[in-house]
Amino acid sequence: MNIYTALTVFAITGFCFSANARQKAVTDPCAITMRAHATHIASVERESITVINGSTYSFTVDTPEDQGLVSTVPDVTQLLQQIRPQGNNTQQYEVLTSDGMVKKEGRIANGDKLVVTTRDGKHTKRYSLRLQAFALNGRLVLDQHTLTLNTPANLVLYYTAGQRSPDASVRILVPAGINVTMDNTTVNVIGRGDVLLKDLATQSIGRVGTNYSYSKVGDVTITKAADGGTVVQFNHLDLRPANGADLRLVIRDVVLTKAGTYRFQANYTTASPAVLTSAGTLSESATLTTTNTITSFERVIAKGAAFSDAPGTYTSLQFTWRSNNPGAAIQLMQSGDQGKSWKVSKATIDARKGQAAITGLAGNQLYSFRLQVKDGEHKGFSNTIRFYSGKMDIKGFGVSGEDKQDNTEIINKAIDSLYRLGGGVLLFSKGTYSVRTVHLKSNVWLYIDKEATLKALKGTDAPESTWFSDRKYRSGLSPTDPGPYADPENYMTKQDVGHHYFRNGMFFAEREDNIKIIGNGHITGDGNLVTGDKVMSNAPDNRGDKMFVFKLCTNIEIGGLQRTEDLWYDAEKDEPYYIKKDGSKDADISNMLQIDRAGHFVLLATGTDGIYVHNSYFSRAHQGNVRDIYDFMGCNNVTATNIYCKVSSDDIIKPGSDCSLGFTRPASHYMVRNIIGDTNCNLFQIGSETADDIMDLHVDNIYVLGANKAGFSISTNDGAHIKDVHLNCGHTGPIHSRSKMYRATTPFFISISNRGRILGANVGKYAFTDHGDKHNELLVKNVNIGQVENIIINGIDIFEVYSGSSYSGKRWKPYDGTQKRSSPIIAGYKLPGGEDMEGKLDFTLPNGQHTGYINNVVFNDVHVLVKGGNPLSDTAQVSPELGVGQYNVTNLKVQPSFGLWARHVKALSVNVCSFNYEQPDGRYAIYLEDVLGAKFSGIKMMRGKDNEAVIKLKEAKDVFVDGAVYYNTMWGNTPVELPRISYTSGNSTTSFPDKGK
Structure with a gap:
């Protein structure tokens, strides 16, 4: 018997032994009982079976929204799966209708009979089936x-x-x-x-x-x-x-x-x-x-630390236990032959603390350990635990590593075996392993070797059935669609469809702990993971849209082989490299985990804490079938470092919070470092799902290669409080290089909208005028406007401000005047007032605040070079407020300034920054509207072509400018000092320099 067979046998027999031991002698050969986990049987009597009769709501993705009420009465197959012989004899079962006809399908009905026949046909018994109102068994x-x-x-x-x-x-x-x-x-x-x-x-x-x-x-x-x-x-x-x-x-x-x-x-x-x-x-x-003997003997498993492949990982162990007699003589016993023989281990034991440690184990061996207490009330042997001292090769379980084979079942059995063993490392050695849905379990780590590839197959697990239907809303940005708000209790309509189905992924875990996927191999969706929001309209075998799904888990690690050096980008080679201690470039990135074609999400982590993602290269082998990279919904204590994304169609790092768990969860403490990538959306994006508070996020060293929305985006749309977001403050470690941003539609998009897509939200449709434009759309009536505060952005150089991502195109298409572009934006939100309404504004938000201000935004050493080219007439452009479904930079249209545009902001600080353009632009360098408190120090600006002013204020107050200069025709040529500004009015429109003074 090889080690893998022994492991599997142990897992099965160890699990079943206690049930078999409790069996009693049975004299009736046709006697039956319900299985241990029977859900639809209330009782089995001598001649009758009580079958559960009830109802519930259960929607599949295909169920029409008015047909979710279902009966819980089992069908024939379900009933037969939930009974078994009361003894050890073999039986055959058949269901008859009340008139004696054989019933092979359909639901059980009152008057049906279950006929039990022994295998030899000598004994037969009929049980009456009666329905009775019960809830399904828990x-x-x-x-x-x-x-x-x-x-x-x-x-x-x-x-x-x-x-x-x-x-x-x-x-x-x-x-x-x-x-x-x-x-x-x-x-x-x-x-x-x-x-x-x-x-x-x-x-x-x-x-x-x-x-x-x-x-x-x-x-x-x-x-x-x-x-x-x-x-x-x-x-x-x-x-x-x-x-x-x-x-x-x-x-x-x-x-x-x-x-x-x-x-x-x-x-x-x-x-x-x-x-x-x-x-x-x-x-x-x-x-x-x-x-009386010790039952709490267990192996101490490292959690939270980065994976280490050092020899001691497999050959050194620590143990712990609880004892009421710490003074007893105790020794650690070990076995290398599945418990056939035992010997005393050379261990260090602290009986009073209930601790032991052992080193020097032989590699790649299945060990058994137990304690022997020699005296006292716990005298005897403790429970036995097992440990495999190495990586256990999946091929030992019967997988060949040949392409096109469906290895799902064997891999899941192998993971379950290691889980029952107490955890271990499952090695995917050289080969190709195709899977549908892999069920990850606590303390089981997957190691993907360099020449190993894991491929997704069609036919992932089906999306789960749910109490609510999501058909009222699965995706969209409509400001007039009431679907998300139709049922305030329905958590399934409060986010896009990809967020609230979890089981239709390549890897899935729920309520598990301490899982790692590590290595420098390759994981690919292989074109079988879907990216679109219409995924549930696909055939049932084509609804998988995620690579990794972690739901309410803890201590998760996904990444390549650990390196302590910082990852950065070589623009000439268009490849990442590691910065060596002497500052030189190390182009060897063979340690990185390769991931591509991951569908809607590479990682959807919801309600999961203690996440570490690192040293990963996305879309190297293939640039299609990829949308979001990392989506962290309601997650805490997240670290992301050394990430390179060649291209994606959605956000790369995305903290947020949604309602998909049936409740919201705040998110906090993110440490994000060395993120490099090109995206059709945002490199870093808080939102759009912001159902609960998101705080304490630290980002250092970003390199944006392209972003068709924003390079760095913060949006609160659903009432959340976003607080303490720091870029390049050095909180994750030393700042090794200046952050850079190229080809982003806008470098920064810091915004508030009033989508209010949370449980208990209520909307109404209103006609109103917004800055001269007529609207007839939804307003959220009972959810407070979100807050954004304490945003610090340091040390970044910004060039080529246009929608220049290489997604779905060449790498990179130069700016030709047709691509979208926007100014750096800070935009709070204001509900329309009574004077703007065609009718009456018939609600007041719970906190009475109808303007959401962004508070305390600081820019230090930020330098922006935009494309420019806008005419002077664009200084009259007015951006609309961001209402329901409007949280993207393009919703704000053209801004009246090229350098910085801010509205509904309190306490803005801009220090030692510059705002320049490539082509003459007639707009203001800076435009502040309803900004209450702003300080500008040591800034440099280009004056707009044919524009006498560089700064425009509208209904702004307490604005102070000191040490500012501007250039008239060419950057750096004859700077003009802007006179010191101390403007406190707040009730008028003015501009600087003021030629009238």
Whole structure:
């Protein structure tokens, strides 16, 4: 038996053993029972089966929006899959209708019969099938099935309701002997995060509009049961979203003093579409057993640190355990033959701390470890753990590495085997491995060798079924489409379609921890991952549109082999390079992970914390079938470094927050460094999905090769507060080079719009005039306008300001006057006032603030060279406000200034910056409208052709300019000092220099 076969056998037999051990002798050869995870059977009696009869809402991507109400009565196939022999004999099953006809398909009906026949045909029995109103069975799972007596341990339970429902209640019966209080127990509801039970009612529900029906996550009560146990009851839970376990309950420092078994039970009640209660059957129960020996022995797994392929990664281990007798004599035992023989390990042991360490293990060997306690109450052997001391080659599981073979099933089995082993590294050695959807699991790392390629096949997992339909809105920018707001509870219509289906990807993980995809091989969508928003109109086998999907996960790493040097760009070779310690260029980038043709997203990470992406090269082998690179939705503690993207059709680095989890989640602490790329959109973009707050983002060393929207974009559109965004402040490490930006439609786009696409939002259609233009469109009535503040931009040189990305074209098409171009923009948002309305503005936002100001924006050492060429008449151009569905730079049309245009801004500071053009331009260098507080120091500007002024102010106040110069005809030739400006009026229009003075 080779190592891989042994591993697989262990995983299967270890999992099934406890169930087989509990089987009792059965005298009736036709006796049946329900399977452990049966969802549609309430009970099996001697001669009858109670089948669950109920209803729920369940929409596939193909379900018409008025046909989501479905029966939960099982069909014939489902029923037969959920029963098994009560004993060890083999049985055959057949369903008959009430009139005795064989029924091979269709739903079970009252009066149907289940005929059970033994394999030899000697025994037959009929069971009556009766329907009864129940909710589908839920599932209760214990994280650990055995605990040590008299030893503190954290007891973890997971409960998942069998069907979705709003306003649900869940009851968990905790057996006597386990103390549950509001202060020693935490709960995590649908992935929202752990809180003490006493704090559940005050836990944040996320950012919502006033038209949302929930004001809290839920309520909880604790009562004593008649048998001495404890009933923990949760009420008013929104279980419509499906995010893995609905409840994760952790009872801390449990000490079991009574030997035996402890039985947990649970059930739940739905509120819609009918009030139904689950039967509390086998799947809703779990049993905990006690023992005197140590049960908490485990390997310490490194989390959060960058992958290291050093020998010690595989040959050195650390262990930990909890013991009530730290003074006992204890030794670490090891086995190299699957437990057939054991010997004492040469380990360093600290029994009092419950720690051990071992080094010098042989490589590429499957080890078993256990503790031997020689005396005291824990005398005996602990639980056994296993570890493979090397990378486990996927070929050992039966994969050949030949192209065109579908390796999905084998790879998923291999990952599951390593997961059951406690984690490990799965090696993809030289070869080609084609997959549909790979299910990633905790502590299992994939290593993609240099000559290995992972390819996507058509036929990824289907998009998940959901409580709501998303057909009212899947994509679009219409300012008059009410679809996203039609149902304020519907989280499926609050973002584009690619964001709220998670399972239709090449790699998928939900609620998993410590996953790495590392190596210098190649991962490609191979043309089988879709980029378009109409993806759900495709054939069912062509709906995969993502490469990596991480939903509510922690500690994720994706990247090449680690290098500490900074990545930068060689313009002559059009390739990245590493900067060596002596400043020279190292063109060897063979360490980088190669990724291309990834569909809508290379990475869609939603609600995921602790992400590290690095040393990756995108679109080297192929420049098509690629849209967003990194989308971080509601993620925290994200690091991205040494990223090169030859070209993409959407954003490269994109922090945001959406409603796809059924709730919003704030995002914070981003460290982004050495990002180089060409994109049809933005190199760095906060938004457009901004349903919750996004703060504390630090970006250093960017090199924009092309951006058909903006090089650096910050947009709050849905009410979020965006705060503390720093470019080139050195917070991620030393600034090794000046950042550069080429061929961007606009270098900076800092904006607020009032899309308000969040839960509980309400809109109305209004006719109004915006700066002279008539509109008849939606206004969001009950979501506060978002905020942007504390934006610092340092040290960047900007050239070739036009839409010059090489996406869908040559690399790069020179400017010929036809490409789009815009000025650097800072644009807050103001709702139309009563004087602008054709009728009455019949609402006031919750905070009463109808103007959203961008506050405290600082530019230091920023130098802009635009194309220019606009006539003097463009100084009269007026940009509209950014309403619903309007959050792109092109929505603002032409600006009256070429250097910097700002509106609805407070506290603007511009220091030692310059604004120049290539071709004479008649517009102002700087235009400030409704800017309250601005300071300009040491700036240089070109004066517009035929324009007497360089700075224009409209309804601006507290504007101060000092040490500014401008040039009349040629940059650098005879500078003219602009007289010091101290303008405090705010109620008029003026320009500088003022020739009238």
